[in-house]
Amino acid sequence: MPIFKLYRMLAFVCACMATAPQLHAQAPALKFELVHTLPLATDMHDLGLRGPAEVWCEMIDQAQESIDFEQFYAISQTGSTLDRVLEHLEQAAARGVRIRFLMEKKGLRFSDEATLERIRRIPNLQFRLLAYSDITGGIIHAKFFVVDRREAFSGSQNFDWRALEQIDETGLRIADPTMAAQLQAIFTLDWDNAGRIAAGQAALAPTALGRSAPPAADAPAVLVASPARFNPPGVADSEAALVDIFGHATRNIRIAVMEYSPLDQSHHYYGPLDQALRAAAGRGVKVELLVANWNLVPAKLPYLKSLAVLPNIQVRVLTLPQAPGGFIPFARVLHSKIMAVDDHIAWVGSSNWEGGYLDNSRNVEIILRDSHVADQVKALHQQLWHSQYTAPLDVTRDYPVPHPGTP
Numbered sequence: 001m002p003i004f005k006l007y008r009m010l011a012f013v014c015a016c017m018a019t020a021p022q023l024h025a026q027a028p029a030l031k032f033e034l035v036h037t038l039p040l041a042t043d044m045h046d047l048g049l050r051g052p053a054e055v056w057c058e059m060i061d062q063a064q065e066s067i068d069f070e071q072f073y074a075i076s077q078t079g080s081t082l083d084r085v086l087e088h089l090e091q092a093a094a095r096g097v098r099i100r101f102l103m104e105k106k107g108l109r110f111s112d113e114a115t116l117e118r119i120r121r122i123p124n125l126q127f128r129l130l131a132y133s134d135i136t137g138g139i140i141h142a143k144f145f146v147v148d149r150r151e152a153f154s155g156s157q158n159f160d161w162r163a164l165e166q167i168d169e170t171g172l173r174i175a176d177p178t179m180a181a182q183l184q185a186i187f188t189l190d191w192d193n194a195g196r197i198a199a200g201q202a203a204l205a206p207t208a209l210g211r212s213a214p215p216a217a218d219a220p221a222v223l224v225a226s227p228a229r230f231n232p233p234g235v236a237d238s239e240a241a242l243v244d245i246f247g248h249a250t251r252n253i254r255i256a257v258m259e260y261s262p263l264d265q266s267h268h269y270y271g272p273l274d275q276a277l278r279a280a281a282g283r284g285v286k287v288e289l290l291v292a293n294w295n296l297v298p299a300k301l302p303y304l305k306s307l308a309v310l311p312n313i314q315v316r317v318l319t320l321p322q323a324p325g326g327f328i329p330f331a332r333v334l335h336s337k338i339m340a341v342d343d344h345i346a347w348v349g350s351s352n353w354e355g356g357y358l359d360n361s362r363n364v365e366i367i368l369r370d371s372h373v374a375d376q377v378k379a380l381h382q383q384l385w386h387s388q389y390t391a392p393l394d395v396t397r398d399y400p401v402p403h404p405g406t407p
Contacts, residue, residue: 031176032221032368034348034376037157037169039332041324044387047379052157053081053164055173059147060088066098068187069145070362071159073107076115080161086118093124102191104140105131110160110330130194135203136227138361140190142350143171144183152180154364156350162331166323170336170380172348172366182223183364185232190362205229222367226351226358238351238365239272239358245341245367246276249285253277254340254381256290256318257353258333261300264355273353274303281312290385292334293319296399300354305395315393318384327407337365340378344371 036049060067067089076082093099101119103111108129120127132140144154155171157163174180193203228237246253262274281287289307296304296317308315320332339347349365351357368374384390 031174032366032370032373033173033175034346034373034380035153035155035171035173036336036380037164037167039168039320040165042320042387042389044383047376047383049376049380051081051164052153052155052169052171053085056085056153057088059145059151059153059173060085060092063092063097063147065148066100067092067145067147068184068191069099069101069159070140070142070187070190071102071107071145072104072139072141072143073110074101074103074115074119074159075110075112075161076118077112077161081164082159082161085164086115090122093122097124099125100187100191101125101127102140102187102194103127103129105129106133106139128191128194128198130190130197132190132362134197135193135230136360138227138356138359141352141357141361142186142225142364144187144350144364146180146184146187149184150177150180151175152183154183154350154366155348156335156337162328163335166328166331168318168320168334168336168384170338170348170377174366176221179221179223179366182232182235186225186235186362186364189230189232203230206232218369219367220369224365224367226363227360230362238349238363241365241367242347242353242358243272243276245339245345245347246273246280249280249341251342252286252288252340253280254288254378254385255338255353256334256381256384257337257339258292258335259295259300259352259354260289260291261295261303261354263299263303264359267299268355270355270359273358274307277313278307278310281310284312287313288381288385289313289315290334290381290390291315291317293317293399294333294402294404296402298401301399304393308393308395316385316390317393318387318390320389329405333404334384336380338377338380340374340381343378344374345369346374346377348377 035052035055038046146152152174157169157171224236224238224241225231226238262271264270307313318334337349346368351363
């Protein structure tokens, strides 16, 4: 058996079978469970964290009434862990669970038609597309689902077999009723606007929260989202919250994110995050910024280099090796969006840290002032930071342009 198929088989077995009894005994009591995709065929460790396919299957199996998905795109592969997740979803529908699946229209080009057709065929499932650009010019970049309006999952994992096996990803299982209700409200707003736009009507904006009202500095658990003007009442703005966290940091900021730059998709300047991060370093806060090698494009590289030469800021780049079975397009990359601040604040989100994401696109981020989760996020960051796949950004080097879709 080729080694790549063996890795796939092992991932399939591990992802959707029961783990050690003590882990399952603890999981229901956790309000927030950090969930991590450890890319196959690396020398890194799971650090005691469960993988997303196992958690997703478990949540789907426990659903009694409804499951609502909001996703960027959908692509599976026969025999993959996401294939197994789809089987559990079909079983849930067969026992009467109502399912709604909302997807970004631009995500069609990243999706597989066979996967979409399989989703559409699931009994008791409604499927809608929403071109978020018709509302704000952005996209649905959030990746979350809500079960029975009481529990949810949100993070960096797309509805993509590679996100469950071949990419570094981080998410949260959320058993907090208030936060689950907030995610449900976001889904309902976007689902309804998809229906309105399909009917030729204008989208509804429920509120404009303003960027000057970030969450309370001492709130233990906060869900924030973007874009602010299309957040339901009670859901604060991601961009304002992130700038506020930078502004209150006193010792250290550890970041792992796929892409970071003060530019938007059209290469226009986008400064709020970059200015706040530089200001934190100027106050003496130690910053460790880890980005994916996909970030090293000519337009963005000078900004990363300008950070790397500043006092108190280190920038490192993660380049994962190809899978043993050969090149997999749009995989083998750091895609997590995580941060640990002052060893007691954790940030787990879906947004890249550049223009177009926290201002115009639908994204969801969770802030936990919880030293246990912050320690877990810090451990993930430090494992990547010190791994053999990571190197300091060389400010004297001209890096080759990455092409994630081609070998």
